[in-house]
Amino acid sequence: MLGVVINGGHTAEPGTALLIAAAPVGKGRLIDASSVLPALAAVPPSALTGTPTATVIELADPLDPQTVLTRIRAAAIAEGPLYLYIAGQLQLDRRQRLLHLALARTTPTTVRYTALPWHWLAGELAVRRPDTTTVVVDLVADHEAWQHIVTEGLALGHGVRLYGRIAPASPRRGTAVPAYLKACAAIWRSGARPDRATLHEQAAARAGSDDALLLTVGPPPLVGIPAAETAAAVAVADPHPAILAAAQAGRHGEAAAAAAAWEQQELRTHGPGSVQAIHWLEVRADLARLAHDPGLSCELWMAAAAARLTRRQAPDDPDVEGAVDRAHHQWEQIRDLPRARSLAPALVRLRQSVPGRQRGALQVLQRRLEHLHAGQA
Structure with a gap:
């Protein structure tokens, strides 16, 4: 766990980047999530947030969902742009049928208690001003989580931009690597600064799509719900x-x-x-x-x-x-x-x-x- 403030002397509103790399320890690990952190750490902080000054926080293989929630909550109250970069694996709570981000101690039978509920993340981001939050993900989903995502989407709430990819777990390919986020880091380290949509296209092409689900979502109030319905909800301020x-x-x-x-x-x-x-x-x-x-x-x-x-x-x-x-x-x-x-x-x-x-x-x-x-x- 690392926190560092980078300040180049500019007066523009600073940005915040929260880098989360999380996966279970042992045979339940589907992705080597933390392997992307050195690549992202080598990127200038301004590239991560698109601002002259930035606060960069890393969470590597966290153990406790409350710890992760505390970090997300602290980042969410920042006034400037917020970028969350998440590498890890998604699993489904079999009782409540809710998505969770698996943490170091997560097992299939302890998801509800040892993983971070995805709706916690959505809830923390809901307090932010619309269009100030971007989430970039490189995730692997186990079989149940993958079926859930394919049929029901990935909710993140009002005014949140979402980019990245989610791949189904594949035993024949072994432990996955966060190739999409590594590709983003390589593009930034080359000196290029494409806009987010272009960066997404370039990183997805480098990482290889295969059977992965590519995510590129602007700021609708509820990800995955038809635009006409969400527009109506936003017009009576009623979700x-x-x-x-x-x-x-x-x-x-x-x-x-x-x-x-x-x-x-x-x-x-x-x-x-x-x-x-x-x-x-x-x-x-x-x-x-x-x-x-x-x-x-x-x-x-x-x-x-x-x-x-x-x-x-x-x-x-x-x-x-x-x-x-x-x-x-x-x-x-x-x-x-x-x-x-x-x-x-x-x-x-x-x-x-x-x-x-x-x-x-x-x-x-x-x-x-x-x-x-x-x-x-």
Whole structure:
């Protein structure tokens, strides 16, 4: 981990470049991500940011997602242009079906706890002024993550430019190298300073596209959502139509990531337990319903109900009752018996506090729980 400030005496607004190279240690490593850092370190900082002065920060094989989040958050509050260069591998959290950037301790079974959720990155960048942020990636995706990206895209949020490439993991080719970012570094070291679109084309040609997905995205509010839909969302300053459109089009992971990014922004702005943050928690719960994931939807509705009760909303408040009723309804749709049994105790406690307006709801819940313990659906 390295931070260095380069100042050539100019008075123009300085830029910030955050270089992240991350991949698991051991046999789970799909890309030698950190091998690109010496090449990028040899590039003049002004080339990385396009500004006369620059702050350059490196993260090499970080261990902890919170550490990475802290660095991204610190970079995101910079006033000038921000450039993120990310080399690494993407993996999918099999429970929530969300993309993560794998870190040094990540394994397929610990993605949710040891990798950086991609929507965390989107959430941190959401606070920046539009068109001041550029993300350049050189990534390898495991099989599940690749299928997710091909069908649902890669969400980064409002006003973020995205360049680079994502390649599917290939056991026959062994550990990949970040050839795209190395090509960018070689072009800069030659003294050339092409604009970003031209640089992308030249680096992609040098790296070889093969079966990789090449990314070249301007600053739409939500990456991967049709322009007409995002334009409408930006005109009522309301992201809901675009998120709903993505979910209805089957891009459930993208919709969930966008909603999670908005939730993170509201958490930062208004704090945990705020009505704004709870609202986005409820949006995520309904998106999980649309994605036919009743277990996750139940879990999120219960979290929303608990948050409202913590705010001292009354048990008969319509919003509280509605959250518990929806959690109960989604729980009844779960066909994974161990999952249903694991969620039942928390739901029973909520039903005891919030009986709702449907008579006998607690008794119905308890009867089904008895059937589950008997091994019946």
